[in-house]
Amino acid sequence: MYIVNGLKNNGVANPHAKVYDLRSDTETAPTEEMFEVMKQASRADDVFQEDSSCRELEEYVADLCGHEAGLFCASGTMTNQLGLLTHLRCPPHSVVCDSRAHVFLLEAGGISFHARASVSPVIASNGVHVTKEEIEANVIAKDLYSAPTKVVSLENTLSGMIFPLSEIRRISDMARHRGLAMHLDGARLWNASEETGIPLKEYGKNFDSMSLCLSKGVGAPIGSILVGNADFIDRARHHRKLFGGGWRQAGPLAAVAKYCIENVVPTMKSTHQLARRLADGLVAQGIDLQIPVHTNMIMIDTSRAGIDIQNDLLPPLLEHNIRIGGMGTKARIVLHHQIDQVAVDTFLNVVSQVIAAKADQPLDIPVRRMVSMMP
Numbered sequence: 001m002y003i004v005n006g007l008k009n010n011g012v013a014n015p016h017a018k019v020y021d022l023r024s025d026t027e028t029a030p031t032e033e034m035f036e037v038m039k040q041a042s043r044a045d046d047v048f049q050e051d052s053s054c055r056e057l058e059e060y061v062a063d064l065c066g067h068e069a070g071l072f073c074a075s076g077t078m079t080n081q082l083g084l085l086t087h088l089r090c091p092p093h094s095v096v097c098d099s100r101a102h103v104f105l106l107e108a109g110g111i112s113f114h115a116r117a118s119v120s121p122v123i124a125s126n127g128v129h130v131t132k133e134e135i136e137a138n139v140i141a142k143d144l145y146s147a148p149t150k151v152v153s154l155e156n157t158l159s160g161m162i163f164p165l166s167e168i169r170r171i172s173d174m175a176r177h178r179g180l181a182m183h184l185d186g187a188r189l190w191n192a193s194e195e196t197g198i199p200l201k202e203y204g205k206n207f208d209s210m211s212l213c214l215s216k217g218v219g220a221p222i223g224s225i226l227v228g229n230a231d232f233i234d235r236a237r238h239h240r241k242l243f244g245g246g247w248r249q250a251g252p253l254a255a256v257a258k259y260c261i262e263n264v265v266p267t268m269k270s271t272h273q274l275a276r277r278l279a280d281g282l283v284a285q286g287i288d289l290q291i292p293v294h295t296n297m298i299m300i301d302t303s304r305a306g307i308d309i310q311n312d313l314l315p316p317l318l319e320h321n322i323r324i325g326g327m328g329t330k331a332r333i334v335l336h337h338q339i340d341q342v343a344v345d346t347f348l349n350v351v352s353q354v355i356a357a358k359a360d361q362p363l364d365i366p367v368r369r370m371v372s373m374m375p
């Protein structure tokens with residue numbers, strides 16, 4: 001059980017009750033145990049590479065992923081951008097990725113800013129993941145007029161959906177054959193690995209670099225880690241300094257991240273089961289899923305149920321200390337280790353009450369419209 005602080009409770013009905021924050025798996029609160037782990041950590045300088053907790057975390061995750069070295073950084077945006085920049089030495093060059101990729105859409109245009117690379121976004125026609133054929137069709141060969149592709153960047157999970165390992169292998173084989181580097185935005189690779197039972201190492205074989213977030217489903221307060229070979233991580237460390245991302249006494253953050261990998265990651269499968277239970281309950285009430293639920297994320301579309309997220313759903317959920325994000329008829333619900341069955345049951349009850357209240361309303365709406373249309 002975690003202690004809810006006043007700030008996190010802003011906007012909810014009962015500031016003393018437990019808050020269920022389903023806006024993102026970044027919305028976890030550090031537990032008392034985590035603070036105890038932080039107290040025990042080393043307190044040396046990571047920029048001088050003298051901090052043992054940072055070293056231990058980097059070596060531990062690199063080993064889990066089957067890579068030589070790791071670099072502990074402040075955020076997933078930083079580890080993605082460092083990874084891509086470190087692959088991309090000299091323009092003109094480009095990156096090929098899914099058109100929905102975080103590195104393309106949600107990192108403030110970092111690829112063009114940091115690496116001066118253009119992006120070839122690929123539409124995944126199956127709605128889940130891009131295929132080897134789709135990636136290959138968008139690889140740009142070297143010629144006088146183009147920015148040749150240097151990196152293929154994949155994301156797993158993408159909006160909670162698992163990228164099948166068999167397809168990753170086909171893409172990786174093609175990329176290696178063509179001399180392209182493979183980067184993975186594995187912010188939630190932990191979820192994919194726990195759900196499928198495929199070790200991180202098996203995924204790791206297919207990539208030259210992987211970024212794994214620690215502050216999402218893993219539940220650590222801060223951080224993300226980049227893994228690759230020793231020379232690559234050396235160069236990424238130099239770029240991290242260039243970004244202003246060299247941090248000094250980061251040991252407590254590294255120690256708590258390792259604690260979370262060991263203690264929170266094994267709970268992910270039960271979080272995924274809860275997510276499926278919630279998704280099934282919503283579907284049973286006439287709410288559609290925008291994409292399949294493979295892990296901890298549920299993307300809903302409430303148009304068929306006639307629910308406006310901001311006006312109809314958010315206020316009653318807040319009344320029950322549940323927060324989600326959404327607009328219009330689309331919302332994103334993300335589960336993590338601090339969400340339990342009570343939250344799921346409460347959520348489903350709120351939705352059924354909203355739908356029941358709506359069932360009484362439709363008569364009003366047309367009548368009002370008709371009245372206003374009268375001369």
Ligand SMILES: Cc1ncc(COP(=O)(O)O)c(C=O)c1O
Pocket residue numbers: 074075076077078080102103155185187188213215224
């Ligand atoms: C798939 C993915 N990659 C990278 C990031 C970036 O992580 P951060 O917020 O730590 O910069 C996020 C953030 O939500 C993400 O969802």
